[in-house]
Amino acid sequence: MIWAHVRQEVRQMRFEELYGRRHRRELTMAEAAEILGVTERTFRRWSGRYDTEGTEGLQDRRIGRPSGRAVPVDEALRMVTLYETRYTGWTVKHFHERWQAEHGGTRSYTWTKKTLQAAGQVVRAPRRGAHRKKRPRKPLPGMMLHQDGSTHEWVPGCQWDLIVTLDDTTSDLYSAVFVEEEGTMSSFQGLREVIETRGLFSSLYTDRGSHYWYTAEAGGKVDQTRLTQVHRSLQQLGVRLIPAYSPEARGRSERAFRTLQDRLPKELALAGITERAAANRYLTEQFLPQYTDRFMVPATEPGTAFIPWVGTTLAEILCVQDERVLAKDNTVRYQGLSLQIPQDPHRFHYVKVTVRVHEYPDGTLAVFHGPRCLAGYHADGRLIEPEGEARSQKDATPRSRHRPIVDPRPTVRDSMSAHG
Numbered sequence: 001m002i003w004a005h006v007r008q009e010v011r012q013m014r015f016e017e018l019y020g021r022r023h024r025r026e027l028t029m030a031e032a033a034e035i036l037g038v039t040e041r042t043f044r045r046w047s048g049r050y051d052t053e054g055t056e057g058l059q060d061r062r063i064g065r066p067s068g069r070a071v072p073v074d075e076a077l078r079m080v081t082l083y084e085t086r087y088t089g090w091t092v093k094h095f096h097e098r099w100q101a102e103h104g105g106t107r108s109y110t111w112t113k114k115t116l117q118a119a120g121q122v123v124r125a126p127r128r129g130a131h132r133k134k135r136p137r138k139p140l141p142g143m144m145l146h147q148d149g150s151t152h153e154w155v156p157g158c159q160w161d162l163i164v165t166l167d168d169t170t171s172d173l174y175s176a177v178f179v180e181e182e183g184t185m186s187s188f189q190g191l192r193e194v195i196e197t198r199g200l201f202s203s204l205y206t207d208r209g210s211h212y213w214y215t216a217e218a219g220g221k222v223d224q225t226r227l228t229q230v231h232r233s234l235q236q237l238g239v240r241l242i243p244a245y246s247p248e249a250r251g252r253s254e255r256a257f258r259t260l261q262d263r264l265p266k267e268l269a270l271a272g273i274t275e276r277a278a279a280n281r282y283l284t285e286q287f288l289p290q291y292t293d294r295f296m297v298p299a300t301e302p303g304t305a306f307i308p309w310v311g312t313t314l315a316e317i318l319c320v321q322d323e324r325v326l327a328k329d330n331t332v333r334y335q336g337l338s339l340q341i342p343q344d345p346h347r348f349h350y351v352k353v354t355v356r357v358h359e360y361p362d363g364t365l366a367v368f369h370g371p372r373c374l375a376g377y378h379a380d381g382r383l384i385e386p387e388g389e390a391r392s393q394k395d396a397t398p399r400s401r402h403r404p405i406v407d408p409r410p411t412v413r414d415s416m417s418a419h420g
Contacts, residue, residue: 006236006311006312007235007236007238008058008059008060009311010200010236010237010238010311011036011058011060011238012055012058013307013310013311014035014036014200014238014307015036015046015050015058016050016055017307018032018035018036018043018307019032019047019050021303022047026303027303029043029044031139031140031301034143034202035140035142035143035202035305036202037202037203037238037240046058071107071111071115075107076115079099079105079107079112079115080115080116080119080121082099082103083095083099083116083121084121088121092109092112092113092116092122093109095112095116096109096112096113099112137168137169137297137300138168138169138305139169139299139300139301140169140299140301140303140304140305141167141169141170141172141299141304141305141306142167142169142198142199142201142202142304142305142306142307143168143169143201143202143203143305144167144168144169144201144202144203144204144205144242145165145166145167145168145174145194145201145203145204145205146164146165146166146167146168146204146205146206146250146252146253147163147164147165147166147187147190147191147204147205147206147253148163148164148206148207148250148253148254148257149161149162149163149164149182149186149209150162150164150257150260150261151182152261152265153265154178154264154265154268154279155265155268155269155273155274155279156269156274158274158276160178160179160180160276160279161178161179161180161181161182161186162176162177162178162257162260162264163175163176163177163178163179163182163186163187163189163190164176164190164253164256164257164260165190165191165193165194166252166253166256168205168252169297169299169300170296170297170298170299171252171256171295171296171297172292172296173256173288173291173292174193174194174197174198175189175190175193175194176283176284176287176288177189177190177193177280177283178276178279178280178283180276182209182211183211184211184228184229184230184320185320185361186361187211187212187230188230188233188318188319188361189361191204191230191233191234191318192314192315192318192361195237195309195314196309196314198306199304199306199307199308199309200237200238200239200306200307200308200309201239201305201306202239202240202305203239203240203241203242204234204239204240204241204242205242205244205250205253206241206242206243206244207243207244207250208222208243208244208245210228211228211229211230212228212230212231212241212243213228213231213241213243214226214227214228222243229319229320229321232321233317233318233319236317237317256295259295264287267282267287268282271286315360316358318361319358319359319360319361320358320359321356321357321358322334322356322357322359323354323355323356323357324354324355324356324357325352325353325354325355326341326350326351326352326353326355327351328351328352330349330350330351332355332357332367334357334359334365335359337365337377337380337381338381339357339365339367339375339377339381340375340383341367341374341375342374342375342383344374350369350374353369355367355368355369355374356368356369362379363378363379364376364377364378364379364384365377365378365379365381
């Protein structure tokens with residue numbers, strides 16, 4: 001329930017920002033609804049509840065309440081068992097007609113089909129190919145961002161992955177960083193830099209890489225129910241993750257990489273750069289401003305969909321989170337490390353207690369019990385002592401050329417140093 005409340009706070013923060021802009025006539029009702037990721041009717045209904053009830057009217061009233069229209073489990077089981085034992089191999093349409101005519105079935109054809117598909121009794125029919133059109137750009141910056149990686153020989157003899165986060169509206173590169181290998185941590189680096197310097201955005205468009213999505217088979221449909229670490233963090237932030245099913249669907253990011261692979265190696269060679277750290281500094285300080293001046297496209301409408309981030313510390317959301325159970329000696333096993341929980345004045349021990357391990361992009365770790373941090377650790381598992389520990393930035397990504405919208409709140413290690 002903790003993250004359910006965090007998501008509600010994020011939704012309330014985003015709504016109040018857009019509600020104010022709507023009343024100042026900076027946005028239409030339809031534009032505000034699209035930025036928030038809801039229908040115009042939903043935004044209008046929330047606005048009415050906000051006018052009469054204030055922030056209480058924005059609470060999600062579905063939490064904790066069972067659906068009143070849910071079909072009883074035993075009825076669904078009887079229908080599936082009937083199909084499995086007497087009508088195996090029948091089409092859903094044929095079975096549905098017989099079920100209603102002879103067995104007293106009252107449910108719709110769509111419910112019958114989806115229930116049989118979920119039970120594995122029938123397979124989904126392949127969808128017909130659609131007539132495709134070029135998708136227009138979003139009207140405001142921050143409505144949709146693209147994130148992707150490209151493996152290339154950026155300097156002679158070295159292949160690195162370039163992780164880029166760009167805007168669908170303007171093609172502005174908000175973040176670009178060279179890493180050894182694309183993955184969860186590199187995605188967190190790019191997302192944190194964008195949110196700290198620009199604000200919270202509405203949606204992220206990515207490929208079906210394993211750090212973004214789970215897929216049952218290579219090239220197959222993504223699983224919306226099993227969340228990767230990146231998907232989980234975006235859901236906590238209220239950002240919609242959208243999968244792309246072909247390189248053509250990611251046309252803007254593919255064209256950007258084509259330009260980067262052509263120009264950037266030449267620029268790095270001209271500057272005499274051969275090391276990754278120097279290449280990242282060159283990206284931030286020189287190349288990105290020049291790229292923006294040359295390739296940035298103006299938005300079709302004035303304004304922005306970015307909302308300043310004022311919520312929970314980003315470092316505690318944009319990190320890997322795994323649950324563990326403490327051993328009898330108050331230790332946690334994580335990635336081959338044994339993390340010793342120090343003595344706690346508030347509790348005798350944590351034996352067999354479920355805790356949550358946070359792994360940050362810089363390799364450091366922390367162990368949480370609910371919302372409370374029990375201890376922080378170096379990358380090798382050594383305990384970070386509260387006394388005399390200098391705060392090191394969790395995100396090693398070079399700072400953007402833009403100033404932050406808000407100063408990031410102190411992280412776990414900040415708090416431990418401050419109370420030391």
